[in-house]
Amino acid sequence: MTRVRRFRLLIYLATGGLVVALGLWVMGATGSSREQISTVEAVVRDILAPLQSGVQVISRGMAGIDDFFASRSKLKHENEELKARIAELERELGELKEYRAEVYRLRNLLGIAGGEGQAQYVAAPVLACSPSNWYESIIIGAGRDKGIGPGMAVVSEWGLVGRVRNVSQHTSEVITILDSQAPVAAMLQENRVAGVVQGTADKSGMLEMVYLPYGLKVLEGQTVYTSGLGSIYPKGLRIGYVSKVTMGPSGLMQKAYVKPFVDFSRLEEVLVITSPGVANR
Amino acid sequence: MKEIFSACFLLLALVLQSTILANLRVGGAKLDLILIAVSMSGLWQGYARGMGRGFCYGLFEDLLAARYVFSHALSKAVAGLIGGWARERFYPDFWLVCLAVIFIGTIVHEISFLLLVEIASGGNDFFGEGWFLVVLASAIYNGVAGLVLHPLFRWLYGEGQHASLKKASWF
Numbered sequence: 001m002t003r004v005r006r007f008r009l010l011i012y013l014a015t016g017g018l019v020v021a022l023g024l025w026v027m028g029a030t031g032s033s034r035e036q037i038s039t040v041e042a043v044v045r046d047i048l049a050p051l052q053s054g055v056q057v058i059s060r061g062m063a064g065i066d067d068f069f070a071s072r073s074k075l076k077h078e079n080e081e082l083k084a085r086i087a088e089l090e091r092e093l094g095e096l097k098e099y100r101a102e103v104y105r106l107r108n109l110l111g112i113a114g115g116e117g118q119a120q121y122v123a124a125p126v127l128a129c130s131p132s133n134w135y136e137s138i139i140i141g142a143g144r145d146k147g148i149g150p151g152m153a154v155v156s157e158w159g160l161v162g163r164v165r166n167v168s169q170h171t172s173e174v175i176t177i178l179d180s181q182a183p184v185a186a187m188l189q190e191n192r193v194a195g196v197v198q199g200t201a202d203k204s205g206m207l208e209m210v211y212l213p214y215g216l217k218v219l220e221g222q223t224v225y226t227s228g229l230g231s232i233y234p235k236g237l238r239i240g241y242v243s244k245v246t247m248g249p250s251g252l253m254q255k256a257y258v259k260p261f262v263d264f265s266r267l268e269e270v271l272v273i274t275s276p277g278v279a280n281r
Numbered sequence: 282m283k284e285i286f287s288a289c290f291l292l293l294a295l296v297l298q299s300t301i302l303a304n305l306r307v308g309g310a311k312l313d314l315i316l317i318a319v320s321m322s323g324l325w326q327g328y329a330r331g332m333g334r335g336f337c338y339g340l341f342e343d344l345l346a347a348r349y350v351f352s353h354a355l356s357k358a359v360a361g362l363i364g365g366w367a368r369e370r371f372y373p374d375f376w377l378v379c380l381a382v383i384f385i386g387t388i389v390h391e392i393s394f395l396l397l398v399e400i401a402s403g404g405n406d407f408f409g410e411g412w413f414l415v416v417l418a419s420a421i422y423n424g425v426a427g428l429v430l431h432p433l434f435r436w437l438y439g440e441g442q443h444a445s446l447k448k449a450s451w452f
């Protein structure tokens with residue numbers, strides 16, 4: 001290798017090293033805990049949002065074509081089933097309203113504050129998902145203009161979706177519970193066992209509930225709710241159900257695999273909980 | 282003219298990847314059209330343009346994701362470099378070369394991306410259980426899609442670039 005070539009190689013290596021070092025510094029400053037995004041990022045997101053929205057509308061319209069051709073008998077059968085289900089749910093709703101009124105009365109008697117405040121929601125369409133294999137986030141079509149801010153919990157009709165990570169004027173990024181960087185303080189409904197629910201690295205769409213002490217009864221089918229600890233998510237939001245229980249590598253803790261109630265591939269609209277006083281619902 | 286088509290392709294790829302393609306996962310992996318474009322650019326146009334295109338396209342992805350900015354830019358530049366490396370040694374129009382470049386490019390891109398964010402986040406456990414299976418699935422998915430899209434990239438990046446077929450003197 002001649003001296004000139006060696007010198008050139010050295011220059012390229014030094015430049016490359018400098019670029020990587022600078023890149024790492026910027027990455028560190030723009031990591032997952034960042035709540036404010038720069039103007040450039042906001043502009044890129046707001047410019048792409050209408051295009052993404054258009055593509056979503058077209059793709060959902062095409063997905064609905066097969067439903068159009070569904071047979072009449074199938075629809076009739078489904079209609080009957082749904083009517084029966086509505087009747088059952090209405091009965092349950094009536095019971096729950098009674099229980100709620102009773103809880104309020106008892107809380108008032110005991111002088112416990114909180115719980116009376118009705119949650120306030122802002123509905124928003126899902127515009128896009130993260131294109132990366134490793135980020136599990138969605139972009140929704142409501143931002144600062146609708147009063148949305150970082151840290152607000154996001155739900156759908158099925159259960160907890162995630163929390164708002166950052167906002168631009170017309171859009172917000174929601175980091176979903178499938179992301180391994182967004183752990184959720186959770187508990188099992190039946191026996192009130194607390195743990196932490198987080199996404200898995202294998203991108204199977206499952207969650208794992210960790211830090212479950214050995215010896216506590218964790219069974220398949222148990223429902224997992226938010227525990228309200230850490231004050232990021234309000235208490236009592238549905239997350240999923242336990243599908244499998246294993247022992248942790250140390251043998252001291254159990255690990256439960258949780259199937260989320262939310263089907264993230266079919267998410268069309270979400271609700272952002274904007275009122276702060278929804279804990280202890 | 283072709284650069285305008287390339288810019289349109291970037292826009293279309295970003296929109297498709299963040300909408301329809303994001304739900305078409307295979308083995309947990311999403312299709313990465315931008316990575317395929319960068320690898321093909323390196324393969325047809327050489328190191329410099331492959332790396333440059335990888336850096337610019339990756340930066341757009343970073344700005345859209347608004348997380349660990351420069352992570353995609355740097356890792357996609359590496360994918361462009363691999364394409365350029367293959368160009369110096371193999372015939373770019375052979376389908377097996379195209380498949381191998383995208384396959385290896387994807388693996389190197391994903392691992393370098395994970396390494397970068399792991400370092401930048403101070404060890405935030407991005408290398409969780411099963412990560413390599415996702416990387417492998419991604420490499421196969423991109424490789425197969427790259428073969429299908431090969432004629433498009435040959436048209437976009439191939440024609441009129443044969444002057445850079447000569448050996449790069451600086452590597």
